[in-house]
Amino acid sequence: MEKLGMNELREKYLSFFESKGHLRLPSFSLIPKNDKSLLLINAGMAPLKPYFTGKEIPPSKRITTCQKCIRTPDIERVGKTARHGTFFEMLGNFSFGDYFKKEAILWAWEFVTKELRLPEERLWVTIYEKDDEAFEIWNKIVGLPAGKIVRMGKEDNFWEIGIGPCGPCSEIYFDRGEDKGCGKPECGIGCDCDRFIEFWNLVFTQFNKDAEGNYNPLPNPNIDTGMGLERIATVMQDVDSIFDVDVVRGITDFVGKISGVKYGTDKKADISLRVITDHIRGVVFMISDGILPSNEGRGYVLRRILRRAARHGKLLGLNEAFLYKIVDVVIKHYGDAYPELVERKDYIKKIVKIEEERFKETIDQGLNILNLYVEELKNQGENILDGVKAFKLYDTYGFPIDLTKEILQEVGIDVDEEEYKRELDKQRIRARSSRKEDSNIWEKDIYAGLKDIKTHFVGYNNIETHSKVLSIIKDNELIESAEAGDDVSIILDVTPFYAESGGQTGDQGILKNEDVLIKINDCKRVAGDKFIHIGTIERGIINTEDMVEALIDIDKRLDTARNHTATHLLHKALRDTLGEHVHQAGSYVSSERLRFDFTHYQAVTKDELKRIEDIVNEKIYQNIDVAVEVMTYEEALKNGAMALFTEKYGDAVRVVKINNYSKELCGGTHVKNTGFIGLIKIISESGVAAGTRRIEAVTGRNAIKYINEKELILDTAAEILKVPKKDIIIKIEQLNQNLKEMQDETAQLKMNIAMLVSDNLEKSYIDIQGIKFVSARLEDFDMDGLKIIGDILKEKLKTAVLIFTSQKNNKINFLGMATKNTVKMGVNVGNIIREICKLTGGNGGGKPDMAQGVGKDADKVDYALQEAYNILKKQIK
Template sequence: MEKLGMNEIREKYLSFFESKGHLRLPSFSLVPKNDKSLLLINAGMAPLKPYFTGKEIPPSRRVTTCQKCIRTPDIDRVGKTARHGTFFEMLGNFSFGDYFKKEAIPWAWEFVTKVLELPEDRLWVTIYENDDEAFEIWNKVVGLPPERIVRMGKEDNFWEIGTGPCGPCSEIYFDRGEDKGCGKPTCGVGCDCDRFIEFWNLVFTQFDKDAEGNYNPLPKPNIDTGMGLERIATIMQEVDSIFDVDVIRGITDYVGKMAGVKYGADKKSDVSLRVITDHIRGVTFMISDGILPSNEGRGYVLRRLLRRAARYGKLLGLDRPFLYDVVDVVVEHYKGAYPEIQERKEYIKKVIKKEEERFKETIDQGLDILDGYINDLKASGKNVLEGSKAFKLYDTYGFPIELTKEILSESGMSVDEDGYQKELENQRLRARSSRKEDNALWEKDIYSTMKDIETKFVGYEAFKSDAKVLAIIKDDELVNSAEAGEEVNIILDMTPFYAESGGQVGDSGIIKSEDVYINIKDCKKAGGNKFVHIGTIERGILNVGDTVEAIIDEKNRMSTARNHTATHLLHSALRKFIGDHVHQAGSLVTPDRLRFDFTHYQALTAYEIKMIEDEVNEKIYESIGVSIDIMSQDEAIKKGAMALFQEKYGDVVRVVNISDYSKELCGGTHVTNTIQIGAFKIIAESGVAAGVRRIEAVTGLGALEFLNKKGELISNIEQILKVNEKDIVDRIADLSQTIKDLERQLEQLKSKVVLSMSDKLINSAEDINGIKFVSATLNDLDVDELKMMGDILKDRLKSTVIILATIRDEKINFVGMATKDAIERGINVGNIIREICQVADGKGGGRADMAQGVGNNLEKINIALETSRSLFIEKLK
């Protein structure tokens, strides 16, 4: 067999199934669309679920893809084994009720033996134990000897998730040779050793499992196959690890060169190199698909991968941000199959670099915490750090256990690794229980049962149309009729109503006939091309089969169109003045306003906002024609049309062209000339996530109304300040300066009060074994003034521990401070504050030298302060 590269195998697979009548689709985004059961796409079939369930009509009954995937359950094993990774590519061929086993099995055999030229005598297959049909095809049609067809039980060779579509599967294995085996007499397919490697799973979805556990045959069974690209490349290139495959090894070697280490020379550094190589691939593709680092959801997965890679870089001596540089190598290897990462490369690098810099600050905080732990251990005469504290460093501050152990060893200390592992396992159990497989997407909704119902949309050309009622849904059930006062969902055979899509809200309006009047408040799309009109019957009785007239609210439609076309102008203006890294990251277009989210790392200046606003208005007043062109997606991209991050387009697309200024793929409604927008006014600019900004704007009459309200506001300010409009700014500046002067005087008075009070506290300080102890309630001071008082006392008393309290807003605020020599003698005010806050039914904590907290029980303030003195005496050595 030829040692094919990953990129060659990918292309051969997709081309092969194209020759078998399959439509090649590009990889779907890693962000699941309309699928709450998944955080990230984790299998080739995952984005195709709506086609399998009938909720949506596939673009072809035969499809082939190479799908990028992320899986994180085994993230802690990545780097430590040759097989585990979080990012991978899944090759697949799919049939939606078209062909079945007698085609899928021979095609699979043809591909692996004729195209990849794998030796037939080293191929084995497994089938479900009761699947005689698959056995006959493998044996009689393909010609595979019976002894190389292994029957396995339900656990291994039957695919199902709860209820819904399911079926037997057949897996293809490659025998890597006796030298890779375990040597046991029982060694064979299914053994845990590295000899027999499974690389392709053919799933025959032929049953529908109901709630009672019955397996009902599907009238049109499906085919779902998955072949791991990295795994088949490992076989083809005769290497032992996915990290030795050509494309991946290129990234690993680059990272090794950066760090000055060679892959394969040291087991410890190899782990770091593998982690970085795996994670940077996943990170690159996640950011390309519009995901940004955050503390929840898929953003948290991205942040965790990024930080895990960064901290393993630290173990290699890479203390500076470096991951963003590795993106160049990832893009170079993958841009042929995924050209979008080349287009978004600079943006991806900026996101990564920003997160690396943020992580460096976090890990520096972790070092401070670890230093505090070391000081506490020294003070208590111990040399083993608790496992829970080591885990906190890992979980909160990104410290790998290896780094913690290394730093502790420099002080002659170690970690309770059993305790650490226990905390780690507890976290895994919590993660598993919180993300059980959700079957919601496999459950049939009322719309997926309507196989032959479709709506023709005529709303691009018309504001009203005659239509026939195809279905009425009331309380999630199909009904034949509905009457006045009832809320219903109506599906028509034809409609001018735009269904919510691409950020544009659905149309409102009416459906009527001579006897019926229905107020429609919204329109949405259901499975396939079903337009669901949501409304209330105001008069009459509506029946399935009735002929009605559907009329949209023309005024609302035009207002929405103005705002939608304005978003396209805004997008182009942002790219012109802010940079090519700007991409749409979300939008909302309503009749009242537009909201546009875009990728950018800092707030726009007032000057930039004005330039963008002026640019859009200039294009409006140039009276540019807005044309709509229908063409193939490839042709549209070649002509420079922009596609959005997470949108999926069909073969034929709609291009909205505003001269040569803006050209975007878009299914929304638009004006025919920019002059119809009237005016454009930005009313807000803000941040919505790391690296994402938001602009809100109004157009037409909305812009006029906004400006009128501004005029009223200025008029009111004139009356209050008793000045003319031209003098408002100067008057406010004078008032602002007066306020600053008064605030400065107030601060000076506060300092004098604190100084005078400090004399009394110094006189009341108690000397205990050479350390002064001060505790007091100072209700005349706020928390910041307590801190000021603490600093003054530390400076004047030299060797001291200070615990101060004040009552504010029905809560006790505690502040604690300690000098260095007190800490060396065993004092940790973070622990003292934590305990006295608990006495007062609250929470608190902090560092050994400074801490604060809150108590909720005002009656326990004196007990808390007495407790602080007892703790001070107890801990002082």
Template sequence: MKKIGLHEIRREYLEFFREKQHLVAPSFSLVPKNDKSLLLIGAGMAPLKRYFTGEATPPSKRMSTCQKCIRTGDIDNVGKTARHATFFEMLGNFSFGDYFKKDAISWAWEFLTERLEINSNDLWVTVYLDDDEAYELWNNMIGIPKERIVRLGKKDNFWELEVGPSGPCSEIYVDRGKEFGCGHEDCKPGCDCDRFLEVWNLVFTQFDKDEQGVYHPLPNPNIDTGMGLERIASIMENTNNIFEIGAINDILKKVEQVSNYKYGTNNDKDTSVRVIVDHSRAMTFLVSDGVLPSNEGRGYVLRRLIRRAARHGKLLGIEKGFLTDIVDVVINSWAVEYKELKDREDQIKKIIRAEEDKFQETIDQGISILESYIEEMVHKGENVLDGEKAFKLYDTFGFPLDLTKEILIERELEVNEQEFNNHMDEQRTRARQAREEVDSGWGNSNNDDLFKGLETVFRGYEATNLETEVIELVRENCKVDILGNGEEGIIILRETPFYGESGGQVGDIGIIESNDFKAEVLDTKKTKEGLPLHIVKIVSGNAKVRVSVVATVDETRRNSIRRNHSATHILHKVLKEVLGEHVNQAGSLVMPNRLRFDFSHFEAISKEDLDRIEKRVNTKILEALDVVTIETSLKDAQDMGAIGLFEDKYKDNVRIMKIGDYSQELCGGIHVKNSSNIGMFKILSESGIASGVRRIEAITGASVYDYLRQIEDETDEISHLLKTNRTSILEKVRSLTEELRDKDKEIEKLKSKLSTNIAQEILDTKEVVDGVNLITYKANDIDIDALRNLGDELKNKLNSGVIVLASVVNGKITFVSMVTKDLNAKGILAGNIVKEVAKVTGGGGGGRPDMAQAGGKDVSKVDEALSIVKELIKVQINK
């Protein structure tokens, strides 16, 4: 047997099948393309599914890949055993109606016995119970003795879906020796012991299963094989498990180095090491393929992997962020095959570091609170954590349910998951109701019947002025024959140039008029079925049904909207170039006076990058790129690589907005004819609106001129106030800032002296409650920093005790609570105290067990709030 490592096996395998006239394709992304049935790619054949079903034509009838895969079904077992993994690589060779069993079997045997030089006497095979053809090929063609060919049933050796391609399998096993076995004389593949290790599965897709369960022979059967790279590497390197394979063991050694723990000396810590080793590979490849941490879908898988690994780092005693150190080893090793890892190294590490840092901020507080819950459960003799408490940990502190469950399981406890889910459902309902409350009200379910059967042809792409006909009038959710002077309602036209609000673009306004009436179009909405509704006010005459009218869009406003909409497309492309391919649109709002663009990104954008983004957008505007529309099928649009948001909402026929050769996106909105029509682009702000989602607000065209004019006016006003000229403003401001800084330092010195002087006086007011030293004190006009400093000084002098301070500044109350560590251990927590104290004044807050702060509203109740601290101490210490 060759002594050959994981990366060498991969290279040998792909080269072998290249010699067999296979097209060797690079691994597909872990993110499925045009396949909503999969969250992540979990098998070598998954990205090729459309070739097997006949939906698409393969680039070659013979293909071979080494496919990155993620499976999370057993994530809770990863680390607990040495065989479970979330990330793995699957070697595969595939035939789409070309070769079949004979070649698949002979090549598999040739690769294993000749290329890898595995002793043929160590190889066993299984075939499907009724597959005599495969049996004969293994026995007569390859020469495997009958006693090493095992027939197994449908459960083990038949691959199928509910409907569609299916067929028998043949699996190849390596006999690892009697020392790994169960001791039974008839031990063979199919036995539950560890002696026989399956390394390669050959699937002979020869049937098409119909809905009645009948198997119809395929005219051109297919071959789908899969061999786990890590598993065959374990055989070749003669290791007991995948964590001992050279390349993976390098990661393990890095974990040992970072944690200062020697693997193999403690079972629990070994579990943590394995979790980190496995998850570091998975997170690296997920981020490389554009996945960002989030609370849903594949983003949640990534978040869970990062947070689970970070938490196990803490269990190994690693206090600071460390995951990027481990990821370095993955990138440097696997870049031999996946060169994109090196290309995206900075981005991968930034994203993982940001998520780890975010988790570090919450994990200590979350664990502290969970520990207090556990302590309370143990005290009461309970073993199920209340679902409401688990939800509070999740909702308030960002502490994931999976982590709560994992920590509880370690203590042989559990959580009321049904109750947790009930609270989650209630939250979703509240959020949905909140969205519905701000809905426009047009085209909702209450109005569906009102507009049934009505159709309007939209002509707004080519016209802003159109002769058409009124086909329906609506007032107060009722169809009417007349809308009178001064009344508001809805006009529905046979054809319209007015764009109805959709895709983030606001609706048009303008005029609808005839010889008998004039209506001001206040807005244009759409029903769920896409019917344009013109929201109008009749300014003269009476509007009637079946009357010919002229519909005129406010073209100046429309042109402003065009500019902003086309600018969002350029901005989207620029963001991908500057920040990375992980950027995807998460929403937009296109108005006449500004644009808003939401997108996936993991951190605030630096000023330098914002400047690059703004400059590049303006460069593309000045390149005067033609904007053209292509109408095509959704499938062709996807094949062209057009970017689309919410693809499941698109119809079969779509519009692609193409801006030169630079940008192409699916879009039904209205755009400029040439990028130069946008004029100019200026970013006004960049902010975070949700975890992993950023927002840019910007202006274009005449709005930029107005903005610059306003800046100039304000600059003139500032220079007047500072009694200097424009060119000296910066120098003047620096001088004033330095003066203020010196004065602030002097003020801080005086406050510190004052704090020191009154500290001893405050100490003299100390009380003792159930053996606990307590100080409460109300100050006036002391800011939060000074209040905290005073608290620290008192805490140092007190050695052991509880301190609660209050200060009123400009009618606002600030509370600071401090508890020494020895009292934390007895159940007295600063966060719990300050929260209850602040409640009395109508405020709230919280913090760590040893220090917390809060705000209050009712100044008249400060003394009353401080007076309850005694009772709070008694309750907490006697729990």
């Protein structure tokens, strides 16, 4: 057999199934589309789920893909085993009610024996124990000896998730030889050793499991297969680990080069090299698909694996940011198969570097906190760190538990890992509840059951139609008629209403005839090709089969179109001004405004915003025609059209062209000419996540309204200030200068008062073993005033502990300060303030040399100050 590289294997597989009539689709985004049961795409079939369920019509009944995937359940095992990884590629061929078991098995055998030339004597298969049909195909048609066809139980060879489509499967194994085995007499298929490796799973989806547990045959069974690219490469290249195949090893060797550690020479270092190699691949692909580091959802997964890789870099001696340097190597190996990586390289590197540097800051903070915990434990004579604190280090500062344990072991302290795990479990429960759980990922809604009903959308060219009512839904139930006052969803055979999609809101308008008037407030697309018109019946009765006039609100449609076309101009202006790394990361387009999220790693300056706005307005003034062309997805990309990270496209796509200035794939509605936009006005720019910015803007009549409102504000300000509008800024600057002078005078007055108070307090100290202790109940000082007095006294007394309290604006303030040399003697005013504030019913705390708090009971303040003296005496070593 030929030792094929990963890139060769990928292309060979996809080309083979293209020759069998399959449509080759590019890998879908790692971000699931319209699937709340998944955080990240974790299998080749996951993005094709709507085709299996019937919610959407596939572009072809035969499809083949190489799907990028992320799985994290076994993240702690990554680097320690030969086969575990968080990122992998899954090769697959799929049939949606077309070919079935015989073709799937025969083509699989043809591919592995003829294309890959794997020796037949080293191939084994498993089947579901009751699947006699699969046995007959493997044995009678393929010719595989019965002894090499292993029947296995439901747990191993039957694929199902809850209720819905399911079926038996057949897996293909490769025998790597006795030298890779465990040596046990019973060693064979299913053994945990590394001799027999399963590399291809053929799933025969032929049943539908109902709620009662019955398996009903599907009228159109499906095929879903999955072959791990890294795993088959391990077989083809005759290596022991997925980290030893050509593409992956190229990354590992580079990590070894920059760390000065040669792979294969040290077992512990090898774990770190493998972790970094695996995680940086996932990081690159996730950021490329528009995922950004955050503390929740898929952004948390990204942050977790990126920081885990960075932490393993520290173990290899890499103390400065280094992961961003590996991005180039990852893209070098994967760029041909995933050209979007090359296009987004600079952006990916920037995000990785920012997150690395941010982690360096937090991990240093974590070390400081951990050192404080150690000091507290030693002072208390304890040697176990509670799990809540260990979890806080992990959750707040990104401090891995193994690093916490390692540092503590050096000073003879253990971690309460059981409590840590309980806190971790609590977080996982919170994470699961933060997104809608879907216990049955195959569950079909009421619309998916309407298989013979579809809506023809003509709204690109028509604003009204004569339509037939196909279905009426009320309270998620199909009904035959509805009357005035009912809130309904109506499906028509033909409609001019645009359904919410691609960030554009659905059209509003009315449905009417002589007997009924329905106000439509929204329009959505469901189950692939059904448009539901959501509204309220204002008069009359509506029945299925009725004919109605469907009229959209043309003013709102045009305002929405202005905003949508403006987002295309804005996108291009952002790229021209800020750089090619800018990509759309989300949008919202309604009749009132537009919101545009984009990838950028820092705030846009005022000058940049002004330039961006000017560019868009210039294109508006040029009255450029806006054209729409329909072509294949591949043709669109060849012509330079931009596609969204997370969008899924069919074979035919709409390309919106604004001359040669902007070309984007888009299904939205647009103006015919940029001049119809009238004007754009950017009203805000802000950050929404790490590496993602947001611009909000208005166009047309809403832009004029916005400007008029600002004009009114200026008129009012000029009237209040009693100056012409052109002099408002000069007047404000004068007022600011007057205010600053008054503040300076007030500050000087406070300083003078503080000096007088400190002079009075200087001689009131009590000497406690060489420490000058001053406590005082002062009147009418805020916290800043107390700090000024404290700073002056510290300078005068040199070795001092100060405890002050003062009541101002019905608030009792406490302040504790200590000179640095007293801290070395055991003083901790943070503990003192915490305890004395409690005595007054309040709370407080802080650092050993500076702390503050508040009290509630003024009658107990004097007692609290006396107690401060007693606490201090106990602290001094």
